[in-house]
Amino acid sequence: MEDMLFYDRMQFAFTITFHYLFPQLTMGLSLLIVYFKWKFLRTKIEKYNNAAKFWMKIFALNFAMGVVTGIPMEFQFGTNWAKFSELTGGIIGQTLAMEGMFSFFLESSFLGLFLFGEKLLGHKLHFLTGFLVFLGSWASGYLIIATHSWMQYPVGYEILENGKFVLNNFGALFSNPWLLPSYLHNQAASLVTSSFVVAGIGAFYLLNNKHHEFGKLFIKTGVIFGLISSLLVAFPTGDLAAKNVVKHQPATFAAMEGIFETETGGSEIVLIGQPNMLEKKLDNKIAVPNILSFLTYQDWNAEIKGLNEFDESVHPTNVPGLYYAYHIMVGLGTIFIGLMLLAAVQLFRRKLYKTKWILWVLMFMLPFPYIANTTGWYTAELGRQPWLVYNLLRTSEGASPTVSSGNTLFTLLGFIGLYLLLGMLFLMLAGKIINKGPELEKHE
Amino acid sequence: MELFWYIVLMTMLAIYVILDGYDFGAGIIHLFFAKTEKDKKAITNAIGPFWDANEVWLIAAGGVLFFAFPTLYASSFSGFYLPLIMILWLLIFRAIGLELRGQIQNKMWESIWDKAFGISSFLLALFFGVALGNVVRGVNLGNVVEGVSTHEAHYFFLPLWNPTFSPQAEQLGILDWFTVLLGIIGVVALTIHGANWIIFKTNSDINEKLKKVVFNLNFVLLGLVIISLLVWHIIEPKPFHNFLDKPWLFIFPIITFTGLFGLFKVRSFQQHGKGFLFSSLFLLGGLTSTVASIFPKVLPSTNNINPDLTLYNVAADEYGLSIGVYWFAIAVVLVAVYMVIQYRVFKGKMDDVGYGEH
Numbered sequence: 001m002e003d004m005l006f007y008d009r010m011q012f013a014f015t016i017t018f019h020y021l022f023p024q025l026t027m028g029l030s031l032l033i034v035y036f037k038w039k040f041l042r043t044k045i046e047k048y049n050n051a052a053k054f055w056m057k058i059f060a061l062n063f064a065m066g067v068v069t070g071i072p073m074e075f076q077f078g079t080n081w082a083k084f085s086e087l088t089g090g091i092i093g094q095t096l097a098m099e100g101m102f103s104f105f106l107e108s109s110f111l112g113l114f115l116f117g118e119k120l121l122g123h124k125l126h127f128l129t130g131f132l133v134f135l136g137s138w139a140s141g142y143l144i145i146a147t148h149s150w151m152q153y154p155v156g157y158e159i160l161e162n163g164k165f166v167l168n169n170f171g172a173l174f175s176n177p178w179l180l181p182s183y184l185h186n187q188a189a190s191l192v193t194s195s196f197v198v199a200g201i202g203a204f205y206l207l208n209n210k211h212h213e214f215g216k217l218f219i220k221t222g223v224i225f226g227l228i229s230s231l232l233v234a235f236p237t238g239d240l241a242a243k244n245v246v247k248h249q250p251a252t253f254a255a256m257e258g259i260f261e262t263e264t265g266g267s268e269i270v271l272i273g274q275p276n277m278l279e280k281k282l283d284n285k286i287a288v289p290n291i292l293s294f295l296t297y298q299d300w301n302a303e304i305k306g307l308n309e310f311d312e313s314v315h316p317t318n319v320p321g322l323y324y325a326y327h328i329m330v331g332l333g334t335i336f337i338g339l340m341l342l343a344a345v346q347l348f349r350r351k352l353y354k355t356k357w358i359l360w361v362l363m364f365m366l367p368f369p370y371i372a373n374t375t376g377w378y379t380a381e382l383g384r385q386p387w388l389v390y391n392l393l394r395t396s397e398g399a400s401p402t403v404s405s406g407n408t409l410f411t412l413l414g415f416i417g418l419y420l421l422l423g424m425l426f427l428m429l430a431g432k433i434i435n436k437g438p439e440l441e442k443h444e
Numbered sequence: 445m446e447l448f449w450y451i452v453l454m455t456m457l458a459i460y461v462i463l464d465g466y467d468f469g470a471g472i473i474h475l476f477f478a479k480t481e482k483d484k485k486a487i488t489n490a491i492g493p494f495w496d497a498n499e500v501w502l503i504a505a506g507g508v509l510f511f512a513f514p515t516l517y518a519s520s521f522s523g524f525y526l527p528l529i530m531i532l533w534l535l536i537f538r539a540i541g542l543e544l545r546g547q548i549q550n551k552m553w554e555s556i557w558d559k560a561f562g563i564s565s566f567l568l569a570l571f572f573g574v575a576l577g578n579v580v581r582g583v584n585l586g587n588v589v590e591g592v593s594t595h596e597a598h599y600f601f602l603p604l605w606n607p608t609f610s611p612q613a614e615q616l617g618i619l620d621w622f623t624v625l626l627g628i629i630g631v632v633a634l635t636i637h638g639a640n641w642i643i644f645k646t647n648s649d650i651n652e653k654l655k656k657v658v659f660n661l662n663f664v665l666l667g668l669v670i671i672s673l674l675v676w677h678i679i680e681p682k683p684f685h686n687f688l689d690k691p692w693l694f695i696f697p698i699i700t701f702t703g704l705f706g707l708f709k710v711r712s713f714q715q716h717g718k719g720f721l722f723s724s725l726f727l728l729g730g731l732t733s734t735v736a737s738i739f740p741k742v743l744p745s746t747n748n749i750n751p752d753l754t755l756y757n758v759a760a761d762e763y764g765l766s767i768g769v770y771w772f773a774i775a776v777v778l779v780a781v782y783m784v785i786q787y788r789v790f791k792g793k794m795d796d797v798g799y800g801e802h
Contacts, residue, residue, distance in 0.1 A: 064543040067496065068536045072529075074506055078521025079528055082599070085521075089514020090760035094768065097507035101775035104500045109782035112493035113789060116797060120789060167764040400522035402587060402601035411529045418533060422540070429547050 007408035008080045008399045011415065013381075015072050017374055018419045022066035024373050027141055027187065028194025029059050030134035032225065037127045049123075051217055052130075054438035055198070058430060060115050065426050067108075069419070074100075080408065084388050084398030088165045091157055092147045095173060099143035107136035141190070142183055149178035152380070153248050154389050165389070178248070181240035182380075188232040189376060192336060193369040195226030199343075200366035201434055203359040211437045216353055219362070223347055227340040233333055239295075245383065246296055249390065251310040252383040255319045256326040257292060258282050262306040266290035270327075275320040280307070317385040317395075325378035332372040339365065445766060446759040449512035450742075452772070456508060458731050460501035461572070462637075462724045467495045468572075469638015471538065471565020472631070474558065477639075477657065483650050484558065488542060489797040490645040493790050495542060497782075499535070508772075512765060515598055516742055516758035523583060523600040524575070527618050531571050537564040566631065573630020577623030578602070580734055581611050581679045582744030585753070597750040598758070611679050616746065622679055625672055632665045633727060636707065640719035645794050655711050658719060662707045665726075669704070676737075680744075686737055693736050700729030 033055050040048035074096065077085045085093075113121065114129040121129065156172030157165045167173075199222025205215030246253045254260075258270045260280045269292040273285035293302040307315060316322050339361060346352035353359075384390055388398045470491050478484045510517045521528060541561030545554055583600045586593035605617035613620070639654040676683040687693045703726030710719045738744060743753040751757070759765065790797065 061543075061547075064539065067499075068539045071499075071503060071535060072532045074503060074510075075521065075528060075532055077510065078517045079525050080522070082518035082522035085510065086515050086518035089510050089517060090764045093507070093511025093514055093517075093760065094764060097504070097511035097768070098771055098775070100500065100504035100507035101772065101779065104503055105497065105775075105779045105782055108497040108500045109786050111496065113786070116493060117789060164761075166761045167767070170764075170767045400518075400525070400599075402595055402599045403522050403525045404601075407525055411526075414529070414533060418536060422536075425540070425544060429544070432548070 004403075004405045004408070005396055005399050007405050007412055008403075009395070011080060011408055011412040012076055014412065015069065015076065015415055015419075016377075018423070019066070019069040019073055020374065020377065021370055022062050022069065023137070023141070024190040024193045024370070025062050025197060026059065026066050027134075027137045028191040028229075029055060029062070029197070030130070030137050031191065032194055032198060032221065033059060034127070034130045034134050035221070035225075037123075037130055041123060041127055047213055047217060050438050051214060053118075054214070054433075056115060057433045060111075061426065061429055061433070063107075063111060065422060069422070072415070080400055080403065081388075081398050082400035082403075084393065087163055087393065087398075088389060091165050091167045091173070092150060094167065094170070095143045095147040095150070099140055103136045103140035103143065105136075106139065107133055110136070138187065141187060145183045145186060146173055146176070146179055148380070149176045149182055151389050152182075152384055153178040153244070154392060159392070165392075178244055181237055181244060185233060185237035185241045186376075188229045188237055189369070189373050191225060191229035192233055193373055195222045195229055196336075196362075196366055196369045198222035199226055200363050203362040204434070205437065206353060207356070207359050207363065214438045219343075219352065219359075220347060222362075223340060223343045223352070226336070227344045230333065230336040230340050234337060238333070243296070246304075249383060250305050251307060251314055252316055252322070254305055254307045254310070255316045255322045256379060256383060257304070258285075258323050258327075259292075259304060259306040261308050262303060264303065266294075266301040267292040267296075267304040269295070272327075275323050277320060314386075314391075316383055318382050322379060322382040325375040325382060329372050329375040329379055332368055332375075336365075336369065336372070445762060446512075446755050448769070449508065449759070449765055450740075450755045453505060453508050453512065454732065454735055456501060456505040458728050460498070460505055461727050461731055463498035463501055464495070465569075465634045465637050465727055466641035466720070467491045467498055467538075467638070468565040468569045469634040469636065469640075470642055471562050471638070472569065472635045473638050473642060473654065473657075475562025475566060477650055477653065480649070483648050486646040486648040486795045487642055488545070488561075489794045490642055492542065492797060493786070493794075495539075497786065499539075511768060512760055513742070513755065513758045514760055516753055519585075519598045519600070519753065519758070520579075520743060523602055524578065524618065525601065526604055527571060527575065531568065531575075534564040534568050534571070537561075538568065569631045569634040570627040573627035574618060574623045576630070576731070576734060577626035578618060579743060580738055581616070581620075581622055582741075582746045582752070584614075584616055584747055585743070585745040586747070586750040588747040588749050591749065593749060598753060622675065625668065625675070629665065629668045629672060629730075632661055632668060633723070633730070636661050636665065637720070637723040637727060640710075640723045644717045644720045645792075647793050647795055655719075658707060658710045658723075662704070662710070666704060669700075669730075680737070683737055686739055696729050696733040696736050698729070699725050700733055703727070703729055 033052050036048045036052035036055065039045075040052065077096075110129045110132040114126070114133050117129060118126045150173060153176060154165075155176050156167060156169035158168050160166055198218045202215045202218025202220075202222055205211040206219065242253075245256070257267075258273060258275055259267060260282070266289065268287040268289045270282060270285060270287045273282035273287070276283045290300045293304060294300050296302065296304060307319070339358075343352055343358055343362065346355050346358060386395055387393060388395050470487050474484060474487045478487055506517075537560045541557045541559075541564065545557040545561070547553075583602060585600050586597045587595045587600050602616060602618050605619040606613050606615050609617070609620045609624075611620045611622040636658050639658050642648060643651045643654055643658075687697070703722045703724070706722035706725070707719065710722075713719055740754045740756065741752045742755050742758060745752045
């Protein structure tokens with residue numbers, strides 16, 4: 001039975017990881033496109049409208065990839081996690097059904113108008129359709145994270161004798177203390193991805209000596225939005241999200257930070273080190289004393305529980321994976337803030353477009369927010385293991401009872417092949433659009 | 445409350461079949477009848493701005509199934525594991541076929557995605573018919589082997605086929621001659637439906653030819669429907685008892701046959717939307733008649749050991765179902781508004797929408 005669970009988990013992990021490469025750009029980029037369009041409406045400078053048009057091409061492609069890889073996610077609750085769906089469907093079904101009704105219809109109805117309706121609608125209505133697509137994609141994120149939050153910190157439920165979770169307070173799903181910090185953290189992170197993509201493409205144009213006007217505009221917009229969003233990811237949203245983990249999932253927090261033993265007189269913050277699971281310690285550790293206690297409790301000497309305080313049965317299943325996911329996310333997040341601060345200073349001094357080395361760094365940084373977003377989600381998901389519903393329902397109890405590992409591996413291999421094809425097509429076509437670049441067309 | 449959500453779910457599925465059905469049908473027409481670039485363009489333009497929103501009806505119906513009938517969702521999605529995942533793959537190919545075709549102007553590129561769009565549409569029409577066949581035929585709930593359940597009473601798993609292809613075998617498969625018969629009905633009905641949509645929404649050169657196609661295929665459809673009615677008692681000994689108990693249910697078969705017979709006059713219709721109306725009636729009636737025949741069952745059991753799944757024993761609890769009515773009512777109004785806007789903006793003929801051109 002072990003291998004059954006393994007392939008179910010692999011398939012979900014693979015399909016969700018691949019899927020979320022697209023929505024993180026969709027959500028942030030829709031905001032940036034709406035911003036460009038708004039700038040155009042206000043200033044009537046053609047450049048902004050052309051910038052919006054250019055990014056809409058990338059957006060359309062990216063959105064299509066997000067849609068086609070998103071549908072398997074909803075199906076997989078039933079196909080691979082039938083027991084989980086049966087037991088909790090009365091609760092998470094609410095938020096997932098709401099996502100379909102409130103955000104997918106909104107997005108899909110107005111996307112067509114947004115992409116092909118500029119001439120038909122005029123600029124103001126066109127702006128409005130863009131705004132509605134933005135709203136739909138952010139509503140989708142909200143309802144998914146409401147579902148996610150319930151799994152991390154279940155509220156408003158009771159458990160019947162037959163093991164079913166039954167909703168008894170609808171409002172609690174949305175006033176869940178886990179929800180808002182996670183949502184804002186995630187949305188800010190999605191804006192980080194989009195800002196880095198916009199700035200990175202801008203840097204690519206300047207370094208290639210083409211599309212100067214747009215190159216500068218993209219870098220400037222990307223750096224300003226990138227600085228704001230990277231700061232917001234860390235504080236207050238990341239801080240609040242981490243405090244939720246300390247409070248409600250202390251064993252997870254210990255594993256994330258790499259604390260095997262409770263330290264008296266304040267905990268150090270680990271920068272680098274490898275979890276040694278045999279001897280229950282960190283190898284080759286570099287750490288700064290007392291910082292973690294201060295960040296967590298605003299008290300230099302506060303005690304933070306180590307993994308030794310918790311029974312093995314509630315330890316996160318994959319401690320090293322969780323530790324690395326978290327440290328990669330935090331490390332990259334810190335680098336993003338540093339880079340964007342530096343770029344913003346140069347921008348302010350009107351030297352950024354000539355500071356070649358920063359442009360190179362901006363360009364090569366483009367993939368890294370994707371890694372940070374992915375590892376951030378791994379932190380949340382690996383942190384919840386071995387539970388599907390924290391402390392209440394184990395992952396091993398949630399899989400489909402009748403779907404054998406052979407069938408799951410078959411579909412997993414199919415998904416891998418298909419998604420490799422999708423990934424290559426996306427890169428090829430996005431590369432083509434980027435290489436062609438924005439057009440300096442006059443509008444009619 | 446269960447009954448309310450059952451009606452909601454069936455309505456959403458019917459809307460899905462009618463809306464995305466014309467997309468599949470258009471794909472099949474595109475595959476077999478569209479010869480010139482202009483015809484192909486006309487067809488993709490006629491569904492381009494809509495297909496994505498149409499597909500959302502499937503996703504939203506899936507969401508409502510999950511939320512209102514979690515046990516049915518869990519049981520059927522895991523039991524029909526393989527065909528469902530394959531439907532997902534086909535939906536992906538259909539979508540990228542439509543979306544990627546216009547990204548590069550190259551004959552080979554375009555013909556690859558044309559085929560991807562057409563073939564996946566054809567197979568999806570077949571699979572959805574087969575799916576309906578599986579639901580009415582029922583499954584071996586609890587995977588009973590030699591009189592003993594090997595799983596919980598509401599779980600099962602079906603392979604793609606069993607060697608006999610018989611709907612009466614002890615170990616059933618997804619594909620047997622009965623479910624394949626319904627699959628073929630699905631293909632024929634949706635081909636007609638898609639042709640009607642193209643006639644409605646384009647000025648394409650093939651429209652006159654499509655009217656003939658609709659007319660001829662309608663004979664095939666009538667024949668297949670009669671055959672299916674003649675053999676229906678094999679999977680359900682008393683196929684019409686619900687209708688005889690509650691005669692008002694005959695409204696559904698009447699809708700079906702109104703649609704079916706109305707289509708024989710397709711060549712004389714003056715308004716271009718009329719054929720589409722009749723094929724929509726046929727799909728609506730066919731789907732509702734079929735589910736009405738097994739009501740209140742939602743997934744019959746083919747063994748005597750485990751009971752049928754009915755809408756009452758698979759539903760979520762009362763509180764959740766009641767509270768759902770509030771947000772659902774708001775959402776329905778919004779969706780209606782979106783649809784009105786969408787269909788008004790793209791009203792009339794759509795040959796020149798320029799879908800997929802970047």
